[in-house]
Amino acid sequence: MSAYPYHNPYEGLSGTIDIKAVREAGFQERRFDTGTVRLNYVAGPDNGPPLVLLAAQMGTWESYRRVLVPLSRRLRVYAIDVRGHGKSSWTPGEYSWNHLGADMTAFLSEVVRAPAxxxxxxxxxxLALWCAANLPGRVAAAILEDAPVFSAEMPRFRDRDRFVYEGLEHLAETLGDPHDRDLADYFRGLTLPVSETREKRVPDWFVSFLSRRVRAFRTRRPGLPVDIPYLPLKLRLLLKCLSMYDADFARAFVDGRFYEGLDHADALARVSCPLLVLHGDWRRVPGRGLIGAMDDEDAARIGRLVPHSRYMKIKANHVIHMSRPRRYVEAVNTFLTEDVKGEFATPAGRA
Structure with missing residues (x-):
């Protein structure tokens, strides 16, 4: 266990959905106790077979806000806050693929209760790859949306493609103490390479601006996740997610605890269900490595290990469902109709 045990201060908050379109479409926010952790999730109306959505690290179910409603027209959609995120339990010292896999085993078995x-x-x-490899009876198909397959394995993650590793290291250092952290510190010193010789850096004045806004919010609304509605949506969501995020999740990637339970090549070789690989933009910068989740060789290697997989390249940033929501929904629907078929195929007359 961690030397700094702590708990998610937002775990017991009300599950009221404040996104009007999502609420009106019939989604409800719920909690599921696995016996080890409590998982927060949203569930849509029972309009078809189940689709379970898993956000990126630092993300919550809200990152899917632009695609929940269109996906729910033909599916029963669930979106989960994995442990360490959102209103789900924080478990410092207990973050690994095996831990998250156990959570998913319980969720698929006891909440979804049908191949999803x-x-x-x-x-x-x-995590979706872990499920496809280890829970064949519970997983009808899997979708890897710009997943860092191979690039997030040691030693490559730390030694070759360092950009994301360094970002997680920075996050763990700046937000690692949940009792004394300024969310704006995460942005202090952050850089993004824009060419081989030039980087963009978050300006100090902007960090100071965010720090003041966060303090003002917490003074007015103590006990609530930081949610500043006048900020651009992506920044607003990032701040809210960071306020509900256990930085030990990132630290586990940095110190090596997280990797227990998932060998990427071995897992892919055991995938028998239909598999969709969505690949966003990427580039490589000397000294920083891969800016993105995987390169073209990684994608080709997935294809060799899973010959029956479908590959789609989408010109989009890392979070495809947020930056290109319509394209994401189209890709999912095409995959379900043409590759998964059966009860997941589009019923006549329904989009």
Missing amino acids: VVAGNSSGGL
């Missing part, structure tokens, strides 16, 4: 399509973005995609 499991779709995940980034680390959520790796």
